Amino acid sequence: MPLDQSELKPVRPPVTGYRVILPDDWARIPLRHGTQDAVRQILDEAFSRIPPGAPRDKVGAYKREWERMLRAAIIRAQHSDALDLYMPFRSRRDVNLGASVIVSETLLPRRRGSDAGEPTDVAVGLLSRDGAEGADLSSGELDGALAVRREHVVRADPGRGAELASRRVEYVASVPDAPRRWFVAAFSTVGGGRPDDELADALVDWFDAVMTTFRWRRE
Template sequence: MPPEYPKADRPPVTGYRVLLPSQWEQIPLRRGTEGAVRRILDAAFSAIPDNAPQDKIGPYKHELERRLRAAVAQAQRGNALDLYLPVKPTAQVKLGASIVVSEELLRRHGKDAHPDDPTQVAIQLLSQDGDDGGDWSSGEIDGALAVRREHVVQGDPVKGIELASRRVEYIVSVPDDPNRWFISAFSTVGDGDLRDDLSEALVEWFDAVMATFRWRRG
């Protein structure tokens, strides 16, 4: 068990941790990115059967690497911290899903804005309920104020978004740093239907993952 500190004496937040199944791999996006990408590709290529048709292997490898690097590049354009991908099939089903972790500075706007009150930022976020068809709710994660948003994002090839996706975002106030917010965004294309049983199950799974979220301090 980590030591307990009085609030005023707590070490600052330096990171986070969540529990994910072994099928998922983390790709850090600030440093160590290329090494993680190569490990994932090497593992995938090594799983190709020896008797696979040689004329199929080259195009398969090329497309797999293209898709992986495109996902990494898109997350990096958003200045994200980490990208998580299900690189191994689960129960023989290959999941079209991802988790992108980032952080942003969010402030309350308006003449009565107070930079030290995350609650007011959360209220502003929640007031957007229904503006884009999304669902917003609030709660607490590891002692921190959190806002949950669930919505559908349409495909936009111009922005590199090939398919529509169902997304769930947890926007969490970083303790002792009122303007800094941690964001964990899950996205899935389901089985082609964003409200099918697979999508519903994956959204519930991500909510369970976020229940394991803990801050890393010091």
């Protein structure tokens, strides 16, 4: 008996990545391949804005501090096995937003049988690994996939390079057609010096708006 073509569901290509729209002054640093090329481009852009005739000793100290901060942020992100790091390096107004976005992927271990738990419970479990207390949790979708959002404050930890407390917002989404794969986008800001000030509030709202532009990439 021939198949009714109208009943056949189109096979979607697998998810191979993601897309998100960020302002031009935010730079993407890939953490698996091409990291050094991205670092050099960012530093070249930053140093090109140094006024001609600036004192050499101050210029040298400025360059060293910029590079130190950038490479330290990259190392921290790479230790978490992240995919991409986004930071606002291209602002021509010389305003340091003290913010970043880290994108990573979590692969769940294989389990016997089909009982891996409800997707929402799995997402909450992934977000609860670091034991954050007083977190604000909500669920929704990212480009049609189940997602859980968590917002909380992380205390300062000078021993790990965090001189100020930070406000963090994380989105964890189930990758379509891949039950073991979970996408994570983590935003962090110190605001204007306090994680609960007006700048921090505005930046959290901004990040939520950015995540509405999120789309899966299929090839």
